[in-house]
Amino acid sequence: MIESIVPAASSYAWEIDYIFTMIFVLTGFWFLLCEVVFFWLIFKFKAKDGQPAEYITGSEPHLKRWITIPHVLVLVCDLFILTAAVKVWYDIKQYLPEPEKTVRVIGQQWAWTFVHPGPDGVLDSSDDIRTVNELHLENETVYHYQLESVDVLHDFSVPVFRLKQDAIPGRVITGWFEPTLEGEFDVQCAEMCGIGHGLMGARVFVESAEKHAAWMATQSPVALAANFPAQRIGKE
Amino acid sequence: MAESIPSDSPAVADDHHGHEEPSFWSKYVFSTDHKMIAMQYMFTGMAMAVIGGFMAYAFRMQLAFPGIEVPGFGIVTPANYNALVTNHGAIMIFWVAMPVLIAAFGNYLIPLMCGCDDMVFPKLNRLSYQIFLLSAVVLLSSFFVEGGGFGGAWTAYPPLSAKAEYSLTPLGSSIWLGAVALEFVAFLLGGINFITTAMNSRAPGMKLYDIPIVIWMIVIASILFLVSVGPLIAGAIMLLFDQQLGTAFFDPARGGDPVLWQHLFWFFGHPEVYVVLLPALGITAEIITVFARKKLFGYKTVLHTTIATGVLSFTVWAHHQFISGVDPRMAHVFTLTTLLISVPIAEMMFVYIATLYGGSIRLTTPMLWGLSFIAEFLIGGVTGIFLGASGADIYFHDTYFVLAHFHYTFFPIAIIGTFAGLTFWFPKMFGRMMNDRLGKIHFWGTIIPFNFIFIPLFVLGMGGQHRRIFDYSYFPELSMPWMQDIRVLATSSLLIMLGFQVVFFYNFIVSLRSGEKASKNPWKSNTLEWTADSPPPHGNWKELPTVYRGPYEYSVPGRDEDYWPQDQPN
Amino acid sequence: MKPIATTRSTSGMPTGLLAIWWVVGSEIVIFGGLLGSYIMYRLSHDAWANQAANTNTALGTLNTFVLLTSSLFAVLAHRAAESGDGKKAARLLYYTIGGAVTFVCVKAFEWSTEIAHGYTITSNTFWSFYYTAAGIHALHVIAGAIIMAIVARDAAKNMELQRVELIGIYWHFVDIVWIFLFPLLYIAK
Amino acid sequence: MSEESHTNYVKIWALLVVLLAVSVLGPMLEIQIITLLTAFGIAFVKAYLVAKYFMHINMTPRFVPYLMVTCLVFMLLFVVGTAPDVYKSEGTNWKKTAEWQYMPPSPADHGGAAEHH
Known part of the structure; x- marks a missing residue:
């Protein structure tokens, strides 16, 4: 259901959409059942002249089972949801597949800094590419992200990836995603981070391997120096 | 019947009341009478609700029409916006839901329903209100200091809240925190009073299972509050020191851990949901039994599920923090407990619905409110499952889905619960009946727009719209035309809903002055408060009642009337 | 005049006693949250042991002794009040207040020495906890002493003697908090 | 008794x-x-x-000691639920930076020295 509003652009987006649909169906069933019974009871037992209410304590077995049976069924539904939730959570947050590339994501008031591994594919090497509010990814590549914050709490949220993780100063949090859809999408900050919280957006560019390589070429120190000779080069 | 109560005749009541004419100050301001303190809480809470509603109006206007000059407020800057949403949340929970549902109804109902003349500590009660009033004044003053009101969200996560260079509100954040701490002190004092009164001062003959459910609920809520708030009080002191003295309890750059605050906050914050929920559920239980003329379907079931919910509510707190940096393995534990807590709450809902079975339902205004509480709270309940399931929460955390979810719980609690209780006990409180027609107009004028505010917000949440963003035009995916249309729909519904509150205030004031005189027991209810005069004099009864049976003996076969007051020997 | 409500005791214990136990319960969670946080931080920071070495164990021990002794006076006051001897109860309560005053004086001396040596609340998080926890406890001591003075004044006139027991229970609780603060802040090094 | x-x-x-x-x-x-x-x-x-x-907690009605123990148990629960994040300095997919062990130079080196001389 979510994918009809927000495109699914990562390898695990379907899992989130699936668990949403599953919970929607299960809780929707119980919700509708309750509301239908509820309104039916209201209409059925509206006060009528000369028809007093019945005296029911709720301990009569033949009536009480109308509570206890749904009670058990709710518990069973909960077990289904629990299993699915644990599975999805494990896949996305706990389990880390082997990365092909790693990016560093740094939140600060009020911008995102992204450190790309550069052409050699290794982070913290001399050809790292550091950008502000622009994340360039290669399609169908397993990425790890290392999430940091320099001041307050931020939250790295990419709705199309179904990815969300708080950035906490004083911690490095690792996670993963694999983009599966080329295009340009939103990165949002999803944790209150002060006055500029509403401005703290970035863009993620998911590109094919060739386009990604071409982008990297434009970001090489040589290319940058050629384009902006007067400026400081955007890497340390 | 009601006529058999000794202190029945108006002459007696007047005599009881009239031998000393208290001055205005001792009667209305420094009264120790639980009913007057209840009214003070009620009207302070309502005034704060008006302020909180005005804040909602201001920031909803900004969201629907970014950048316009909001009539009555002006331009909503980002700093304004943050301060408005922060204080809207804090006010509606701490200064509206708690004072009205726990303090006002607790103060009013506990002595009357337990059959005693006052709270056990009347002066402590007065002190508790005075501290509460002070806390409200302190909170509102935070808007007028240098830097403006605190804008770090009502959860006040450090380091944003801990350092002025991050929050840009050097005084506002400390004043806000101080106000919250004062409010906690007020409710600790009040809570001890409620618990002790209900435990120790019940009428002779009133055994544990003869206590009306609403009293149980208020007492259990007070206990939950009392037991859960401690860590947050400690945390508030630590955060205040971080702000004002420069300590580093939550400063990660100097050996602190901001996640500790989140735990301290939510260890209180989650039980707090039940602290305000339970009294509203209790009010609903009283109303549906009276107007369905039915015994509650399983008094003990309700009680046991309430206690189970209360205990479980201490084990679920970290589901608010799934993606805020808690260890991923812990999420499994908290998902399990969160899904478990849905079971007793679901059962309680089933019991309420089942109570209607075989009833003789009268759709008066209070009954409409009571029924709508169940219907609307169900939406809040089922949408909670999406957020409690860790996997789905990855997507929904901090989106408008969360916002719509907890408004579907807090709106039924704080607004529907309050209106239900107020319209139900209005005859007892003020001795006059409320206008039923105006009441119904107000009911439909509130309930229908309410759904049109928040159902669309669920859709926005599914669209990935995050909270606390003052203008979505900076995010291409969130500024699509259909999303903006939904925001306009929600805001216009809010305006309609706020407009209909005028009907309520009109009805309230007119009924107060010239409503039909209420008899002692206009709804033919069983519980003890209806055996006192309307309104009850100081001391409530001339002769305190004795209890002979449970509170929900309606439509007992073989009796002439369909109700059987608790204080009648037979 | 007290309402009739106050004189009832459906739960099987006097109203004041019931209320004071609820107060104790709410205090347990306040100190529980603070000390729980401290313990987690402490176990995670080995370097704090060196900081704790700078606390004055001798004065801490003295203060523990003072509080234990004042608790003894409080319980003896309770016994006197139970037997209806308000004068004796008041006198014993004044001894307890004396203990409180001694405690606060020792604390003041201890703190001023430490601050003079540069260990202030902002020195590092160990000292932040040290001053915060001991400070909140000291506030409880001061508040208890003030309330006790009021109770003693009434008790001397044989009024409200049941309050002697209530303030005693509160005082013992403050004592227990210190019993835990003492090893946490002073002994564990 | x-x-x-x-x-x-x-x-x-x-x-x-x-x-x-x-x-x-x-x-x-x-x-x-x-x-x-x-x-x-x-x-x-x-x-x-x-x-x-x-x-005299043993002379009060039974619920009083139970209440006190319950309060303590809830605090224990709080610590157990919180320790995986606060006490630990690393966990699944996260670790605290070196600042977690931050310890400023001992004040005794400055203030104490000044005091003695």
């Missing part, structure tokens, strides 16, 4: 003082396990003695 406990108050106090002495002297052996036992084990014993003999 009350007569018996009356005579005991001073004895209990003496016992508490002895325990205090043990808890102070124990750590001087500088054996970790003994430090823990004497410092914290004895704290619990002392708290128990005070609660039982001074506060």
